[in-house]
Amino acid sequence: MTSYLEFTFKINPVQPWSEILMAELIGIGFDSFTEEHDGILAYIQEDLYSEETLKELNLLNSPDVEISYEYRQMPNINWNEEWEKNFTPINIDDKVLIRAEFHESQNLPYEIIIQPKMSFGTGHHATTHLMIQQMYDMDFKDKKVLDMGCGTSVLAIFAKQRGAGETLAIDIDEWSVENSHENAERNNVDLKIELGTAENLGKEKFDVILANINRNILISDIPTYVKDLNDGGELLLSGLCFFDVDDILEVCKAENLTLERQLQREEWVSLLLRK
Structure with a gap:
């Protein structure tokens, strides 16, 4: 099975920036998201992830919003069932x-x-x-x-x-x-x-x-x-x-x-x- 990384993004303020961040993440290979009260969870195949590419995202360097993140490797599960x-x-x-x-x-x-x-x-x-x-x-x-x-x-x-x-x-x-x-x-x-x-x-x-x-x-x-x-x-x-x-x-x-x-x-x- 494909190995995935789960990212927890904390966003302040959440709106409208959570949707905008999701749009930018889709462009670098993230393929699914869960919205939370203070940000989003985002998922990407481990072999597609590039820390350098993530850090270059416009929104992560914007003075208009504060975004922090951490990530962990997900266990191998049936992702289609999760979707x-x-x-x-x-x-x-x-x-x-x-x-x-x-x-x-x-x-x-x-x-x-x-x-x-x-x-x-x-x-x-x-x-x-x-x-x-x-x-x-x-x-x-x-x-x-x-x-x-x-x-x-x-x-x-x-x-x-x-x-x-x-x-x-x-x-x-x-x-x-x-x-x-x-x-x-x-x-x-x-x-x-x-x-x-x-x-x-x-x-x-x-x-x-x-x-x-x-x-x-x-x-x-x-x-x-x-x-x-x-x-x-x-x-x-x-x-x-x-x-x-x-x-x-x-x-x-x-x-x-x-x-x-x-x-x-x-x-x-x-x-x-x-x-």
């Missing part, structure tokens, strides 16, 4: 339910059934909510769709449920790719799923590109997305905090993208742009 214990359904505006097979149906217009594994972290809930909210009002009928950083492929699955045509899901994490195949089958949708990054792109064009990742990757990859987006196509972004928006929009403006809609939930933001 299941802590995974709760996500109800989005009584329109879309993201649930596991062991949860009851709520008879909403759309249901996405996933098997929660390491590719799904609690820090993703607000951004997933924003992406689904945006997608509910978009036209996916027969559109060619790309889901970058797909995780469990919830967004790709929802696009297919909304009538999308050929849909490609890409993630850098092997767990996510494996989980995406399982979830596509579980929801009876046909997805093309690849292991990789934006370097996989350049071979085809898309009508809609979905990217729920993080600020640094988005800033780096938006020019690539735009090259692979058809004229009139839509780019939907999240994984962003409110203070990231100006930097992201500056990149988008340079790529001649037009902001169509901006949504915010807590400190998280989603941007819908058109080419």
Whole structure:
């Protein structure tokens, strides 16, 4: 079994910094979190951990928040069982339910059934909510769709449920790719799923590109997305905090993208742009 490290982060003040810290930790390999009254517990595979990379995180060096941490090696346990214990359904505006097979149906217009594994972290809930909210009002009928950083492929699955045509899901994490195949089958949708990054792109064009990742990757990859987006196509972004928006929009403006809609939930933001 994979060996894990458990980090205890003490955060003062806790809000809004706990969610922001989780976003930064996801970017360096942490894959699951538990929120506590004075901070968070965070988990990472021992072979992925780099103390130097952790200490370079912006938030740990910010004058706006006090963060301390300690860690310990976790015993070898069945992590999938642990994820299941802590995974709760996500109800989005009584329109879309993201649930596991062991949860009851709520008879909403759309249901996405996933098997929660390491590719799904609690820090993703607000951004997933924003992406689904945006997608509910978009036209996916027969559109060619790309889901970058797909995780469990919830967004790709929802696009297919909304009538999308050929849909490609890409993630850098092997767990996510494996989980995406399982979830596509579980929801009876046909997805093309690849292991990789934006370097996989350049071979085809898309009508809609979905990217729920993080600020640094988005800033780096938006020019690539735009090259692979058809004229009139839509780019939907999240994984962003409110203070990231100006930097992201500056990149988008340079790529001649037009902001169509901006949504915010807590400190998280989603941007819908058109080419």
